[in-house]
Amino acid sequence: MTVRRGRHFLQIPGPSNTPDRILRAMDYPVMDHRGPDFADLGLSCIAGMKKVFKTEKCEVVIYPASGTGAWEAALANTMSPGDRVLMYETGQFATLWKNLALRLGLVPEFIDGDWRHGVDAAAIEKRLNEDKDHEIKAVCMVHNETSTGVTSRVKLVREAVDRTGHPALFMVDTISGLASADFRQDEWGVDVAIAGSQKGLMLPPGISFNCVSEKAQEVSKSATLPKSYWAWDEMITMNKTGYFPYTPATNLLYGLKEAIAMLMEEGLDNVFARHERVAEATRRAVHAWGLEVLCQEPKEYSPVLTAVVMPEGHSADNFRKVTLENFDMSLGNGLNKIADKVFRIGHLGDFNELMLMGTLSGVEMGLELAKVPHEKGGVDAAMAYLVNPQAR
Numbered sequence: 001m002t003v004r005r006g007r008h009f010l011q012i013p014g015p016s017n018t019p020d021r022i023l024r025a026m027d028y029p030v031m032d033h034r035g036p037d038f039a040d041l042g043l044s045c046i047a048g049m050k051k052v053f054k055t056e057k058c059e060v061v062i063y064p065a066s067g068t069g070a071w072e073a074a075l076a077n078t079m080s081p082g083d084r085v086l087m088y089e090t091g092q093f094a095t096l097w098k099n100l101a102l103r104l105g106l107v108p109e110f111i112d113g114d115w116r117h118g119v120d121a122a123a124i125e126k127r128l129n130e131d132k133d134h135e136i137k138a139v140c141m142v143h144n145e146t147s148t149g150v151t152s153r154v155k156l157v158r159e160a161v162d163r164t165g166h167p168a169l170f171m172v173d174t175i176s177g178l179a180s181a182d183f184r185q186d187e188w189g190v191d192v193a194i195a196g197s198q199k200g201l202m203l204p205p206g207i208s209f210n211c212v213s214e215k216a217q218e219v220s221k222s223a224t225l226p227k228s229y230w231a232w233d234e235m236i237t238m239n240k241t242g243y244f245p246y247t248p249a250t251n252l253l254y255g256l257k258e259a260i261a262m263l264m265e266e267g268l269d270n271v272f273a274r275h276e277r278v279a280e281a282t283r284r285a286v287h288a289w290g291l292e293v294l295c296q297e298p299k300e301y302s303p304v305l306t307a308v309v310m311p312e313g314h315s316a317d318n319f320r321k322v323t324l325e326n327f328d329m330s331l332g333n334g335l336n337k338i339a340d341k342v343f344r345i346g347h348l349g350d351f352n353e354l355m356l357m358g359t360l361s362g363v364e365m366g367l368e369l370a371k372v373p374h375e376k377g378g379v380d381a382a383m384a385y386l387v388n389p390q391a392r
Contacts, residue, residue, distance in 0.1 A: 009329035011359045013146050013305035014176055015198035015205055016349030018255075022202055025258035026251045033250055039242030045253050046239055048260035052178060052201075052268070053193060053211045055185035061210040061235045062256075064249040067175040067196035070208035071097050072104070073230035074171050074192045075138075078216055080224040081105040083137040086127055086168070088120065089113035092147035092335040097140060097173060104225060109136070115337055118145070118152030118300040125160035128168065138169040138191075144177035147335045149307035149344065150295045151181055158189045169216055175199060175208075179263055180304045180348045182272050191216040197252060199304070200271075201259050202349045207252045212236075275303035278347045278356045281385045282306045285360045285378035289367065294342055304348045305332065309341065311373050316343045323366030329359065353386050 010017055031038050049060045063069050079085070084107045087098050094113075101108040111123050119141045128136065139161055144151045154172055161170055169191040174183050178193075179200030185193055193211040197203035212232060220232055234245045263271055279301065286293055286308050294307035310316045317340045320331050332344030345363065347356060360379050367374045 004328045006328075009327070009359060009362060011346050012330050012332040013344050013346035013348060016200070016202060016346060017351070018202055018204055019262070019350040021262065022255045022258050026255040028251070028254055030250050033244065033248055041253055041257060042239065042242035042244065042248070045256050045260070048257065048264070049209060049211070052260065052263060053185040054183065054187065055211060057186050057214065059212045059217065059232075059236050059239075061212060061232055061239070062248070063208050063210075063230070064206065064247070065208045066205055067173070067194060067208045068100070069230070070175075070194040070196065070210055071100055071173065073210050073232070074194050075101060075104055075106065076225045076227040076230045077220040077232045078169055078192065078223050079104070079106055079137060082107060084109060084135045085138045085140055086124065086136045087111070087140045088124065089115075090118055090142050090148065090150055090152060091115050091145040093145060093173065093175070094142045095336065097142070115148050116150070116294055116296045118150050118297065119157055121153070121156040121160040124157055125164055128161060128164040128166040131166065134167055136166070136168050138171050140171045141173070143172050143174040143183065144181055144302055144304050146176040146305065147307075147338070148294055149302040149305045150297075150300050151177065151302045151304070152300065154183070154188050154190070162189070169219060176304050176348070179268075179271065180275050181302070185211050197256065200349055201256065202262070203252060203255045203259055207249050207256065272303065274352070275348060277386070277389070278351060278353065279303040279306060281353075281356060281382040282345055282347055282360065284385050285363075285382040288381035289364070289374040289378040291374060294338070305344050305346045307342045307344045310343070314372050316340050319343060319366055319370040319372055322370040323362055326369055327362040327365060329362040331363070357383065
């Protein structure tokens with residue numbers, strides 16, 4: 001067995017690294033979730049998450065579940081069997097959400113995409129204008145597509161929906177976007193946002209979120225898809241006192257409270273700027289290596305991760321294997337249509353410049369050992385940018 005020293009470099013685009021401060025916050029005895037002290041914890045987490053979602057109008061619901069559960073909750077609370085939902089193919093996670101809608105008995109209309117661009121707001125607008133009878137009940141989009149490194153522009157889609165005057169709900173999966181890329185629930189008119197703990201919130205997997213507008217809550221009163229565990233009404237009612245209708249993920253909530261504190265101490269705008277900075281440095285390294293970034297629209301470059309296209313005839317999975325075996329660093333794999341064709345560098349959450357330089361050094365050495373054609377100097381290009389962001 002190979003003995004490793006130092007920390008494993010977990011540079012996948014989530015779960016992200018959990019900082020020691022959050023791990024220490026979670027390392028406490030389990031609290032009585034019906035006792036008087038728990039209410040303070042519950043209320044603190046809900047109020048804090050409203051700040052992270054940038055909402056004063058919407059209700060935050062916290063589930064002991066992964067982001068997939070929050071996907072289901074968003075649809076189960078608002079839809080009835082046979083309802084149409086308009087979705088856009090930005091990558092693997094948009095595809096999985098569409099498949100979940102099918103299994104719930106909904107009728108998703110899935111606009112084809114090329115996995116290299118974000119949601120086409122014009123295509124959404126065109127389809128809604130065609131829907132004269134308002135059969136489409138929701139527009140569902142992924143904010144940051146984790147499989148491709150493309151961040152769709154939520155505001156543009158909201159504006160497109162508004163121009164049509166269509167009454168469909170607007171749902172946004174920001175599982176890998178929230179707390180890493182700017183997200184504005186109220187300003188962008190999002191009816192249901194979906195998020196998870198294991199990305200920008202810096203926690204282990206295990207809790208997920210819906211952030212729900214008044215319009216969505218009203219729609220939920222007449223929706224007939226079966227729901228019990230996911231039901232918003234009981235959760236929102238009990239949450240007003242700080243409690244939950246069933247056992248919450250208590251120790252993850254300890255960690256969530258600490259994560260929110262860390263985000264507020266840094267300031268969300270500073271968090272977003274830090275992510276943009278390391279993302280730009282990463283892309284400069286990729287370009288210097290002579291490799292290609294999967295995302296083709298610079299305005300949609302993700303601050304969360306960078307997906308890198310392998311040269312023709314070379315295996316991304318073999319490169320990842322070589323890098324893991326030699327440098328104890330995990331990189332994200334290509335999924336579905338781009339399996340073995342790309343690798344993904346995560347640069348999100350509790351992450352800084354020196355961590356990035358270690359990551360990029362591992363990538364450059366891995367490219368060499370895996371005999372992937374590339375130019376030298378990617379690490380140097382990233383360092384040059386970090387030292388002088390104004391340099392070309």
